[in-house]
Structures are given as structure tokens and as C-alpha cells.
Amino acid sequence: MGSLAIPGEMAQTSFEEFQRQTSLMASCTLLWKELSDHFSSLEQDLLKKSEALKEKIQTLDHKTKETLDVLEKREVTIDGNVELALVKVEERKEAALIALEKGSEEENGDCEEGLLFKLRSFCTKMDSGGFWRFVTLRKKELDLLRAQIPLALADCVDPAKFVLEAILEVFPVDKRIEKSDRSNDLGWACVMILESLIPLVVDPVLGKSRLLVTPRVKERAKEIAKAWKESLDQRGGIENVKTPDVHTFLQHLVTFGIGLKEDADLYRKLVVGSAWRKQMPKLAVSLGLGDKMADMIEELISKGQLVDAVHFTYEVGLVDKFPPVPLLKAYLKDSKKAATSILEDHNKSGRVHLAGRKEQSALRAVIKCIEEYKLEAEFPSESLRKRLEQLEKVKVEKKKPASVPANKRTRASNGGPMPPAKAGRLTNAYVSSFPTAPTFVRSPSHAQYPSGVQPYAYDRPAAPTMYGSRSPPTNPYAYSPETAPPALAGSYPGTPVAYPTYGGYGNGLAPVYQQAYYR
Numbered sequence: 001m002g003s004l005a006i007p008g009e010m011a012q013t014s015f016e017e018f019q020r021q022t023s024l025m026a027s028c029t030l031l032w033k034e035l036s037d038h039f040s041s042l043e044q045d046l047l048k049k050s051e052a053l054k055e056k057i058q059t060l061d062h063k064t065k066e067t068l069d070v071l072e073k074r075e076v077t078i079d080g081n082v083e084l085a086l087v088k089v090e091e092r093k094e095a096a097l098i099a100l101e102k103g104s105e106e107e108n109g110d111c112e113e114g115l116l117f118k119l120r121s122f123c124t125k126m127d128s129g130g131f132w133r134f135v136t137l138r139k140k141e142l143d144l145l146r147a148q149i150p151l152a153l154a155d156c157v158d159p160a161k162f163v164l165e166a167i168l169e170v171f172p173v174d175k176r177i178e179k180s181d182r183s184n185d186l187g188w189a190c191v192m193i194l195e196s197l198i199p200l201v202v203d204p205v206l207g208k209s210r211l212l213v214t215p216r217v218k219e220r221a222k223e224i225a226k227a228w229k230e231s232l233d234q235r236g237g238i239e240n241v242k243t244p245d246v247h248t249f250l251q252h253l254v255t256f257g258i259g260l261k262e263d264a265d266l267y268r269k270l271v272v273g274s275a276w277r278k279q280m281p282k283l284a285v286s287l288g289l290g291d292k293m294a295d296m297i298e299e300l301i302s303k304g305q306l307v308d309a310v311h312f313t314y315e316v317g318l319v320d321k322f323p324p325v326p327l328l329k330a331y332l333k334d335s336k337k338a339a340t341s342i343l344e345d346h347n348k349s350g351r352v353h354l355a356g357r358k359e360q361s362a363l364r365a366v367i368k369c370i371e372e373y374k375l376e377a378e379f380p381s382e383s384l385r386k387r388l389e390q391l392e393k394v395k396v397e398k399k400k401p402a403s404v405p406a407n408k409r410t411r412a413s414n415g416g417p418m419p420p421a422k423a424g425r426l427t428n429a430y431v432s433s434f435p436t437a438p439t440f441v442r443s444p445s446h447a448q449y450p451s452g453v454q455p456y457a458y459d460r461p462a463a464p465t466m467y468g469s470r471s472p473p474t475n476p477y478a479y480s481p482e483t484a485p486p487a488l489a490g491s492y493p494g495t496p497v498a499y500p501t502y503g504g505y506g507n508g509l510a511p512v513y514q515q516a517y518y519r
Contacts, residue, residue: 119152128165172228187244221256281315306331335362
């Protein structure tokens with residue numbers, strides 16, 4: 001029996017050994033697979049890093065080549081610029097001699113030739129003080145000055161230094177002792193002179209990448225900009241600084257190429273605060289705010305400055321992201337709401353005139369945008385023009401004197417109101433030139449509008465409250481070109497519309513109307 005059990009024990013032992021070997025083989029196989037995957041992963045990472053390194057090397061080589069080309073071009077243009085400067089010095093010397101010979105023969109500044117001669121005389125003599133006084137007294141000749149000043153500045157020995165000295169009287173700090181309300185704002189002159197300097201300091205070969213300004217003058221320009229920033233607290237902070245001062249400061253930075261990256265947030269706040277100025281979008285781009293323009297446009301929209309947002313949109317090519325037509329239609333709706341709120345304020349004197357004036361301002365701004373950006377096909381302006389003509393006609397008719405006898409007051413039996421005997425002496429007295437309209441019972445929520453003016457209406461509901469994460473609805477603010485149905489005594493149509501938040505552009509805020517710029 002014992003001899004029979006031995007083969008069984010051997011078989012059991014062999015089987016256990018076989019299982020152990022099988023388990024070991026499986027473990028080795030798994031380990032090999034893991035090692036194989038690991039090395040494959042390392043190989044892939046090395047290949048990716050190698051490709052990335054090659055791309056960086058190629059980019060570096062490309063940038064190095066570009067930099068060397070620019071340096072070579074700069075080196076080549078140095079001799080040409082020196083020769084050009086010598087020629088200009090000779091020309092200016094001859095111009096100075098001619099000016100001294102002629103004396104006061106052609107000092108009459110009333111004609112175009114005389115104006116240019118006088119400006120050149122100041123520039124040739126580097127008389128920045130006389131030049132400044134001469135320019136600031138001729139605001140009525142703005143267009144002529146804008147055309148002649150660049151020609152005159154070309155006669156300066158150092159145009160950049162001349163311009164800095166010319167505007168020092170009011171920038172960065174107004175140093176005038178005597179001021180008047182009429183001549184207090186001279187920002188228009190500073191901006192015009194700074195703009196006129198740009199063509200003279202731009203390198204003829206390299207363009208704006210190199211400005212022909214001496215290091216001493218550029219350092220002086222930086223000191224002036226720093227002094228202006230330090231004086232912000234005295235001006236009441238960024239929120240209270242005057243727009244002409246802001247415009248002059250930003251134009252100063254662009255003209256002399258002294259913008260700083262660390263001041264980008266300051267520039268942004270200043271631009272948004274004075275966004276209604278025509279040059280602000282271009283100045284923002286020139287100051288390196290191009291990557292922030294989308295956020296700036298959103299901020300303008302949230303503040304109700306929709307027309308300003310349209311100008312910024314076209315300057316940086318974000319028309320697809322911020323379609324202009326919905327913005328303009330929302331602006332008209334907001335202006336309509338603002339006019340309605342004015343009409344409903346019975347405590348405000350002249351509310352009808354003020355409401356009409358605000359609506360006219362909004363219509364003119366929208367019509368100008370349609371013309372400037374060729375939007376007639378998407379947003380026909382014919383109905384807007386008709387509405388504007390109606391408002392202007394009513395304004396003209398209201399200015400006509402009432403046809404009443406010279407020595408008799410209008411009697412109540414003639415259908416018109418009989419004003420008090422001393423109505424003509426009262427400050428707020430007003431006698432309408434229109435016949436008395438019949439009395440109608442109307443809702444207090446409807447404000448009376450001048451008779452004879454038919455209001456325009458929008459035939460679509462307000463836009464959805466979300467916009468930006470999805471495409472805007474087709475024609476969210478449909479402006480109806482048709483004339484509204486006749487209303488009783490020209491009453492304002494309907495209860496004011498409740499406007500959505502920024503998502504649909506119509507934010508319900510009273511719009512900021514475009515102010516006239518000196519251009």
C-alpha cells in the first residue's frame with residue numbers, strides 16, 4: 001500500500017510545481033507587457049518633446065533672422081536718415097533767411113497763404129509760445145489749421161521738442177493764471193498739434209516701429225506723462241477727469257511712443273470713460289489694448305453706450321461677435337424709453353422739447369452709423385429720416401410766433417387759452433402756436449407727445465435675456481418702417497417696454513447720447 005502512494009505524492013508535487021511555473025510565467029508576461037508599455041510611452045514622450053524642441057528652434061531661428069534683418073535695415077537707413085536730416089537743416093536754414101528777409105510783408109493770417117506763412121515763421125524761429133497763442137486764438141479756422149500745421153512743423157529744427165514746449169502751458173498741468181469759461185478748454189489745440197507731429201516723427205523706411213525723436217525729448221515726454229498720472233488725484237480721480245485732458249494724455253503717449261504695458265489697466269479705464277470721442281478706438285489699439293477690446297465693448301454695452309460699442313467693434317473687426325444692427329436698434333429702443341420717461345415727468349419744465357431733442361440726437365447718431373458702415377441693406381434708414389424730419393418740423397413750427405392781435409389777448413371763446421396778462425414777462429410762460437387739442441381721457445402711463453408727430457414703433461418683443469454664448473435671434477429688435485396707426489391726439493404709443501438685461505443689448509439704461517467732437 002505504501003508503494004502505491006508514492007506515485008500519487010509525486011504527481012501532486014509535480015502538479016503544484018507546474019502551477020507555480022505557470023503563475024510565474026503569467027507574472028513575467030504581465031511584467032513584460034507593463035515594461036513594454038512604459039518604454040513605448042517614454043518613446044512617444046521623447047518624440048513629442050523632440051518635435052516641440054525642433055519647432056522652438058525653428059521659431060527662434062526665424063525670430064533671430066527677422067531681428068537681424070531689422071537691425072540690418074536700421075543700420076542701412078542710418079546714413080540715409082543722417083543725409084535727410086542734413087538736407088532738412090539746410091532747407092530750414094534757407095527758409096529762416098527768407099522769413100527774416102520778408103519780415104512782416106506777408107504776416108496777414110486771414111488768408112490761407114498768410115496763415116501758413118505765419119505758422120512757418122513761428123516754427124522756423126522755434127517760437128513755441130507765439131505759435132501756441134496764434135493757434136489757440138483761431139479755433140474757428142480748425143480745418144485750415146489741421147491742414148497747415150504739419151507743413152509748418154516741417155520747418156522746425158526739432159519738431160518734437162517744439163510741440164512739447166508749445167503745449168506745456170496747459171499740459172500736463174494748466175499753468176495759466178487768468179482763465180475764462182470761453183477759453184478754458186484748450187484740449188482741442190493740444191490734440192491737433194500732437195496729431196500733426198506724427199507724420200514728421202515716423203521713420204520713412206521702418207514706419208512707426210522707430211520714431212525720429214531724440215532720447216532727451218523722449219525722456220522729457222515720459223516725465224510729462226508721469227506728472228499727468230500723478231496729478232489724477234488732484235483732478236478727482238479717473239472718474240472725474242475731463243475728457244479733453246484724457247484725450248490729450250492718450251494722444252501724447254501715442255505720438256511719442258511711450259505707452260507702458262504696466263499701465264494698460266489705466267489706459268483701458270480712461271478710454272472707456274471717454275469712449276464717445278471719435279479717436280478713442282484707434283488710440284486704444286495704438287496703446288496695445290487690442291486684446292482687451294472685446295471686454296471693453298461688453299462694458300460699453302452694459303453701460304448703454306451702444307453706438308460707441310459699434311465704433312469700437314468696427315475698429316478691431318469684431319462685427320461677427322457684436323453685430324451692429326441689433327445694437328443700433330436696441331439703442332433706439334432705449335432712447336424711446338428715455339424720451340417716454342421725460343414726458344411722464346410732469347415736474348420737469350419743457351419736457352416735450354427735451355424728449356424730442358434726445359430722440360433727435362439718437363436718430364442722428366444711428367443714421368450716421370448706418371451711412372459710415374454701409375448698413376443700409378440690413379437697416380434701412382428711410383423711416384428714421386422721416387421721423388427725424390417730423391421732429392425737426394415740429395421744432396420749427398413751435399418757434400413761430402402765435403398769430404394774435406398786437407394789443408388784444410386771445411379770448412377763450414375763440415377756441416384757445418387766454419394767458420394771464422403778464423404771461424409774457426414770466427420766465428416759464430409758454431403760449432403754444434398750435435390750436436388747442438381736444439381733451440381725451442388717457443392712461444397715466446401714456447405720455448403726451450407733440451401733435452402732428454407720429455411716433456415710430458417696434459413690432460417685435462424685447463430680445464431674450466441671454467446673448468453671447470449662443471447666436472442672437474434673427475432680428476431681435478425689428479424696427480418697423482411702417483407708420484404706426486393713428487393715435488389719439490398724437491399720444492405716445494403703448495406702455496413703455498420693460499427692457500432685458502445686458503444679454504439682449506437692451507439694458508434699460510438711459511442711453512449716453514453722442515457728443516459733438518471738434519473734428
